[in-house]
Amino acid sequence: MTEVETRKSGRAGHITLTRPKALNALSWEMCLAIEKALDAWADDPEVALIILDAEGERAFCAGGDIAEMYRRGLKGDVDFGRRFWADEYRMNAKLAAYPKPIVAFMHGFIMGGGVGLGGHCSHRIVGESAQVAMPECGIGFVPDVGGSYLLARAPGRLGAHLALTAARMGPGDALHAGFADHFVPEEDWPLLKQRLIDSGETSALEEAARPAPESPMAAAQAEIDAAYASDNLPKIAESLEAESADWAAAALKQIRRNSPLSMATTLEMLARLGPAPSDIDAALAQEFRVAYRIMQEGDFLEGVRAQLIDKDRNPHWGMALDAVPPERVAALLAPLGAQELVL
Numbered sequence: 001m002t003e004v005e006t007r008k009s010g011r012a013g014h015i016t017l018t019r020p021k022a023l024n025a026l027s028w029e030m031c032l033a034i035e036k037a038l039d040a041w042a043d044d045p046e047v048a049l050i051i052l053d054a055e056g057e058r059a060f061c062a063g064g065d066i067a068e069m070y071r072r073g074l075k076g077d078v079d080f081g082r083r084f085w086a087d088e089y090r091m092n093a094k095l096a097a098y099p100k101p102i103v104a105f106m107h108g109f110i111m112g113g114g115v116g117l118g119g120h121c122s123h124r125i126v127g128e129s130a131q132v133a134m135p136e137c138g139i140g141f142v143p144d145v146g147g148s149y150l151l152a153r154a155p156g157r158l159g160a161h162l163a164l165t166a167a168r169m170g171p172g173d174a175l176h177a178g179f180a181d182h183f184v185p186e187e188d189w190p191l192l193k194q195r196l197i198d199s200g201e202t203s204a205l206e207e208a209a210r211p212a213p214e215s216p217m218a219a220a221q222a223e224i225d226a227a228y229a230s231d232n233l234p235k236i237a238e239s240l241e242a243e244s245a246d247w248a249a250a251a252l253k254q255i256r257r258n259s260p261l262s263m264a265t266t267l268e269m270l271a272r273l274g275p276a277p278s279d280i281d282a283a284l285a286q287e288f289r290v291a292y293r294i295m296q297e298g299d300f301l302e303g304v305r306a307q308l309i310d311k312d313r314n315p316h317w318g319m320a321l322d323a324v325p326p327e328r329v330a331a332l333l334a335p336l337g338a339q340e341l342v343l
Contacts, residue, residue, distance in 0.1 A: 004030050006037040011048040011200025013041040020056025025065040026113040028084045034117075035091045042099055048200030049101040051193055052121060060106040061114030063135075064088065064145075070304045073295040085144070085291040086341060088113065089284045092146045093343045096120035096280045101202050105189055106130055106180065116145025119179055120280065123205055126171040127186035128213070132179050135166035137258040140303025140315065142266045142290050149283035152273040153178055156221055157228035163266045164228075164236070165254040167247075172215035182209040220247055227251075231267045233260065234322040259299040259317050264324040265290060265332050272333070281343055288341035290332045297332060 003019040015037055017024040041047040054060045069081040095102060095117070104118035105125045110132045118124055126132070134143040134151065143151055143163050151159030154177045161167060162177065174180040184192060188208055195204040217224065227239040227248060233255075240252040255263065269286055277283060294300040299317050306315035319325075 002033075003027060004033040004037075006033065008041075008044075008046060009051075010197035011046070012197045013037060013044070013047040013050040014197075015050065015052045017054035017061060020054070020058065022065065023059035023062035023109055024054045024056065024114070025063055026061060026088070026117065027065040028087065031084075031088045031091050035087070035094060038091070038094050038098060047100065049103060049196060049202060050098070051103050051105070051196060052118060053105040053189075053193070054107070057108065057129075059109035059114070060104075060130075061111075061117050062109040063112035063114060066139075066304060067308065070301060070309060073301055078295045081295060082292055085288060088116065088145060089288055089341060090343050092116045092120055093281055093284055096146065098122070103196060103202065103205065105193070106132075107186055109133075110174075111135055112147070113145055115147050115150065115179065119150055120146055123182070123202055124180045125182050125184050125189075125192075125205070126174050126180040127184060127189065128171060129186065130169075130171045130174055130180070132169040132174045133166050134163055137164060137262040137266060138166055138254075138303065139307050140259040140262050140299030140301070140317070141294055142262055142269060142287065144287040144291060146280050146284055146287070148266070148269050148273060148287055149277055149280045150177075150179055152270050152275065152277050152283070156225040158217060158221065158224055159270055160228040160231075160236070160267060161217075161224050161251060163270065164233075164258065164263050165251045166258075167217075167251065167254075169217065170213065170215075172213035173217045175212045176215040176218040182206075183212050184208045185210060216247070220245065223248070231271050233264050233267060233324065236267075237321060256321065259303055259315070260319050260321045260324050261299055261317070261328060261332075262303075265298075265329045268329050268333060284343065285341045286333065289334065289336055292336055292339060293332055297328075 102121040103123040104121040
């Protein structure tokens with residue numbers, strides 16, 4: 001049974017994730033199927049725009065399907081993961097640079113690979129059930145699939161907060177952080193999709209959009225900026241410890257659970273990108289350098305084991321929060337030479 005349905009409807013190309021029991025987690029085959037459809041429709045005169053959505057009530061896409069990657073990596077086969085990531089990142093880049101409008105309808109869980117799928121589209125719709133997050137530091141990885149690009153572009157220091165804590169954004173937060181463009185109540189989606197299919201025009205999106213829901217993160221923006229003013233992980237933890245707000249206590253609790261090496265590397269990635277990067281390709285190339293090495297030089301296998309395989313939620317990280325050697329971070333981010341990502 002196919003996990004992605006691709007078809008042409010009226011003036012639209014339509015891509016639907018059809019793996020709801022797995023929260024539409026992206027497999028390697030799904031990434032390739034989506035890319036194939038994008039390539040086929042780029043120059044198709046019958047396709048004026050693309051609709052990207054997902055079946056099921058719980059998730060647009062809750063991430064990448066990394067169980068097979070873990071099993072092979074445990075046996076020393078790291079090439080499987082490297083090839084998967086390279087193909088997925090190439091798809092992310094194509095979504096960002098696509099010559100026609102892509103309208104992503106994102107509901108429920110939109111995490112990790114789901115952000116890479118919907119977050120780079122030209123028109124990003126969220127509904128009231130949206131829960132957006134980049135939880136990679138919790139599995140010993142770093143925000144990838146172009147997620148570091150979106151995080152770096154978030155207001156102030158909000159990107160660092162989202163990356164280090166996997167804090168979930170509701171629709172108002174997602175709009176504030178730049179992970180979405182419009183809020184449309186989910187009951188209005190069927191009619192809106194039909195208008196897009198019939199017209200091939202995106203003007204219907206503006207008409208359907210409603211005022212953004214409240215954003216708790218926008219309300220706390222000044223405090224977040226102050227707490228994450230440093231690029232130094234221990235200093236951020238100290239700042240959060242000194243902050244009395246509930247959000248800060250929750251953030252500190254999560255930071256103490258996540259991989260110190262992953263968080264320190266993430267902070268360095270965001271610093272290298274700068275506050276307003278304009279090139280997603282540079283972000284993806286940097287992410288791939290980490291992905292290429294993470295099974296052998298990072299906490300990825302242990303993090304996946306603890307969170308997704310054994311589910312004991314008790315990972316044994318390789319180092320302490322205040323003891324991440326800068327040279328370990330630099331090694332993960334070093335150029336790959338002939339193995340650099342080709343988009």
